[in-house]
Amino acid sequence: MTWIMLQSLFLPLSVVLMMSLYKSRRRFMTRFYEAMARNGKARKLYVQLLLVLLLLFHYAYANGHPGEFGIVLSTIICAAMFSTKRTDKWLRWLSDRPRRYVASALMALVFGFVPHLYTVAVTIAFILLGALFYPSEEALTEREEGKEKSGKAEHPGTSADTPYDNHHAGLPNNADNGNPNESAQ
Numbered sequence: 001m002t003w004i005m006l007q008s009l010f011l012p013l014s015v016v017l018m019m020s021l022y023k024s025r026r027r028f029m030t031r032f033y034e035a036m037a038r039n040g041k042a043r044k045l046y047v048q049l050l051l052v053l054l055l056l057f058h059y060a061y062a063n064g065h066p067g068e069f070g071i072v073l074s075t076i077i078c079a080a081m082f083s084t085k086r087t088d089k090w091l092r093w094l095s096d097r098p099r100r101y102v103a104s105a106l107m108a109l110v111f112g113f114v115p116h117l118y119t120v121a122v123t124i125a126f127i128l129l130g131a132l133f134y135p136s137e138e139a140l141t142e143r144e145e146g147k148e149k150s151g152k153a154e155h156p157g158t159s160a161d162t163p164y165d166n167h168h169a170g171l172p173n174n175a176d177n178g179n180p181n182e183s184a185q
Contacts, residue, residue: 007057
């Protein structure tokens with residue numbers, strides 16, 4: 001009975017926690033989002049924590065409902081989530097396109113009313129909640145562009161990789177010496 005209560009509280013508790021964090025204006029959430037947009041390791045940690053939460057839900061559900069065969073489909077989805085790159089693609093795919101997000105949410109809602117697909121519905125719901133906090137493609141490209149611009153500003157000499165980029169190298173020495181013949185050479 002304890003497993004069934006834990007399993008039934010798992011989804012509403014996670015939704016309430018996620019929504020309270022999402023609407024939070026605290027500095028922690030800003031730093032969290034910045035770390036996710038800036039660092040691939042932070043995104044990997046986030047994906048792995050999402051997978052651990054899903055596996056904990058599956059464990060509680062399997063102990064509360066022994067012999068339930070509907071858990072197999074959601075376990076396959078969890079097994080696919082062991083690939084961080086694949087899960088990263090899924091979360092980006094959902095976070096950048098609202099229509100896909102809504103379609104997935106409606107699919108999870110429909111699956112929630114089918115008894116054997118309840119775990120699939122919860123798995124999709126957790127992935128959708130994870131996509132809420134995942135940085136969009138625009139935020140990730142802005143960060144990458146910012147790194148490229150700051151890298152060029154910090155090391156201006158490294159941008160001249162070809163010999164033709166350095167055609168004005170002698171100008172600072174000959175620019176103000178008053179002899180027009182030397183600057184033409």
